[in-house]
Amino acid sequence: MKRTSNFKPHNVTREDRADGTILLRSAEPLSPVANTTGEWLHRWADEAPDRTFIAERYGAGWREESYAATLDKVRNLAAALLARGMGPDTPILIMSGNGVDHGLLALAAQYVGIPTVPVAEQYSLIHGAHGRLRHAIELVRPRMAYVVDAAQYAEALALDALEGIEIIASRPGPGATPFDELLKGDNSVDIDAAHAQVGPDSVVKLLMTSGSTSSPKAVMTTHRMMCANQAQLADAMPFLRARPPRIVDWLPWNHVFGGSHNFNMMLANGGTFYIDEGKPVKGVFDRTLENLSLVTGTLCFNVPVGFAMLLSALREDAPLRQRFFEDLDMIFYAGASLPQDIWQGFEQMAMETKGEIPLITSSWGLTETAPAMMLQHEPTENSGVVGVPLNGVTAKLIPDDDMRCEVRVKGPNLMPGYFEAPEKTAEAFDEEGFFITGDAMKFVDLDDLNKGMKFDGRISEDFKLLTGTWVRAAQLRIDMLALLSPLAADLVITGADKNEIGVMIFPNTSELEAEGFALQDDNGAILCPLLLGEIHRRLAAHAATGASSSTRVVRAIVLSEPASMPDGEMTAKGNLNFRKVLTRRADLLNRLYADADPAVTTL
Template identity: 60%
Template sequence: MSTHARYSTNRVEREDRPDGTILLHSPFPLPEPVRTSADWLRRWAAERPDTVFLAERSGPGWRELRYRAALQQVRAVAAALLDRGLSSDTPILILSGNGIDHGVLSLAAHWVGIPTVPVAEQYSLIPGAQKQLAHIVDLIGPQLVYAEDGARFAEGLAIDSLAGIDAVVSGKAGPGQTAFQDLLRGGVSDVDAAALSVGPESVVKILMTSGSTARPKGVLTTHRMMCANQAQYERALPFLRDRPPRLVDWLPWNHVFGGSNNFNQMLANGGSLYIDGGKPVKALIAKTFENNLLMNGTIAYNVPAGFALLRDEMRGNDALRRTYFKDLDMLFYAGASLPRDVWDDLIAMATDVRGQPPLVTTCWGLTETAPACIFQHEPAPSPGILGVPLPGVVAKLVPEDLPRYEVRIKGPNVTPGYFGDPERTAESFDDEGFFKTGDAMTFVDTGVPSRGLRFDGRMSEDFKLATGIWVRAAGLRLEVLAMLAPLASDVVVTGEGRDEIGLLILPSQAVLSDAALTVKDGACLCPPVQSEIARRLAVLSDPARGSSDRICRALILSDPPSMADGEITAKGNLNFAKVLNLRKSLVDRLYTSDDRGVIRIG
């Protein structure tokens, strides 16, 4: 099974169909999943009652919740929820981010079949973003709403759509609101009787998609999906069974990766989740450094920007570097490919500390797949390799524009559909029952499928130039971001229906701080930066590359994307369609003789 006792190898079986479609699946059998997430909590409360399950910062140290106490609190809150008349038809809306009370409330609801709907904190906290929250409330129809802090989340709790709905808060309860402490006192309802009706197909959560291409959709997440996904990991990563894993993590629980992958990986394996109140942004990254000094992990999950900031700090912070890598079994990057320099530096640092690097890896999946589907089981020669299907998953590769394939997925971790939207649900599956992901991939080596797959863009982001030539916008965007680092924080590719490709560039903080920068009519003017961008993008203007990836013009935006206007999603991703629509005048400027801030390339 393995060339190393701590992880399995990238084995895959391939079936080629006459129409060019390829089916890939793992030869490893899927271990039998538990029925529900309650089985995990029961097990560890019995076997490791005094092991820390959840911890969050409290003063100079941690507030800790151990497995035995977690089980007691979950059962008490479940009874209190049943006493309030909640059921599978009355979801709980969760406004605030990661926290012990949030975790207990979620597990209590799931124990007795009450779905939870965790949403981005920003929808309550950012002025103007409440319209996204109102859309979700109107779609879901919650009967209870929870927030960690009644004062901090007052605006979200006060929207018209939540009028008359019970509100529970952990602190600073306002008039008519219930303190979470009251739920911990329990109730008279029979929790065990209610739990008997909960099984693998019961809906646990309704997770909202990011809304990067459309209004957020409610993805039905079942116990079967979550439990199967952790059984898949058990087969791929045997080291999870060797010792209880430990994770210091900030990834938000309203997203599938933080809330389903990371949270459940600790619960499934009797591990400990230390909640990091920091984030990979300038104002909060110091908290992450501090938290990782106080407690280190055996696993590290992060986005590439987070790993880059940690790398930069660890270059001069020997204590953080040694603490961070000392016990690390796996370093996992998600959301985008890890830049090669960050990859090399982290491996070198880890090897210096512990004599060998951890498994540095990634996977691919969606909110609809709970999330992991395709996983890089073994050490990769370079970043960006997604791996092969996990046990129980079948990947259907439909030829789209060879060597590019559209990816469709079938497996026990795939959603049954979207909340209240049977039409969208039916459209999302093909006639063989495969979920149509909308993503495209290519083989690392077409002759050796076990070497894995690479991401090749979202098909919905592709567009045609006026000449009829297709532009693979997602792949081109990644290439441009690597070329413009660290000048650009993101870019939007333009040119649909036009003769040439252009760019709207969101500048990095370093560019915005440049003394030579001025702002005029929505664009940044900074001659040294503009010249450097033109020089770098000239590589893409080589006629040999063809017009499908030759960038001819660019504009540096002066105004950041707005979450209130929908230009940025809850995940922090750009909603490209919104940006192009709301900034149409700037797109038009790119393609006219008006040269205010326009960078000409080639």
């Protein structure tokens, strides 16, 4: 198969220390880094003033803001914010999802050094999740809050935690300041002088961690972090600088992937961001397809389930398939490994449509690293590889007997710390100043470091069976999701302090309904002999391949209740909080290990 030639080969160096640790670095220097995101905005407003920077759906077409118009509005908004007394110590809480006004407000705040705090819109729109919103408010103490529609967010805006905070709304209601009022600016403010005071170390975002292992913390994100990361990414992917990139993207801006990685990639490289209000969810994905029928990207970002839905849709729509691939430089997945059949489906479709396979890849990083630290920036044939350190990054690898390495990192894109949490900040770094990620990786090929590394789970997710056998839960979860696809939407690996490994399965309800499997008992578990029989068959086939006690899944139960965000079982990013699931569903966990329960299949 012909693969793209528009890529930068890996070039890493390795340093072995006497204590057994390994330092892995790129051998390439880091390109010059912008001081602030405002430099990008000024550059492209000067070089490509009429090019669309950001757009959202408006009627049958798009509301589009050019680079020149964006700069003008950002400066007006920034002046209005300063005139209201806003500054580095008065954060702005952004409660709404992606939108043009959201983007303009965020850039305006960055322009004059006012931190923004984007939170998941679900925290405002779901009554049971208001506790998460309240936690963020109490932690960061905002002076101002933004929503797109005051009526839609009325319940959240009525929280006593927001009392005394100025509310800004694009579609205002009683007591809310119209967004258009801020767009008028304020001539009493010296906006150039204020902008000149902002530098690389100015904090521009307080990004909330997912809270999957502890209470959410606020990551202090600086201009240096975001600007360095975009220089690193462009160094690794030359097509970003070769022509202005374009994306049609839904990934939420309260998360570092959508809001820092993707948003800033367009701004740094003079690209265009079409906001996709669709999502990879049944009934909402149709909006994504409608948006793609209007415009397609040079880059495509998504999570694995989104790519699975997209591949299926492209197979049924030849004109869209042609448009999708004609300018495509990269397919980028995150959140989990892309199933190999989906990977190969895109490869085959690209060859049939274009005669060349774009770069299909992923990377690795965290909210604390703005986010990318490693990237697979040369072609590979297998999913799950996260590549090599980006320019300027040092990865400190602490191997165990199986050459599974705990990963710690340094780099210019690393956070200075957590907001008003000195103890948690101190705990996050080792004695050499490396950030302790808690993640584990393995080399793809010990004899060729340029083959990159493969993510191998969270150290904290590993557990021992009563036999003393270690179970690498994260990798086993990935394997089980592939084995049980498409019946399982997600699952939790169980077995800590038990004799056997089990799985608690969150079903893919649309697939189950299509197959007639959606039958449940009175105790909260799906009970269908056909479904349990199919799960049993697949687990038995896996065990028959010679699975060891550390990978042999013996028990399975299918859950009828979806993961609850209000109860903390699911984060805003859509990831499961495994500990919370096991705690909240302790009765079902006990049933899983009870013999002769008709809702449980056992080998």
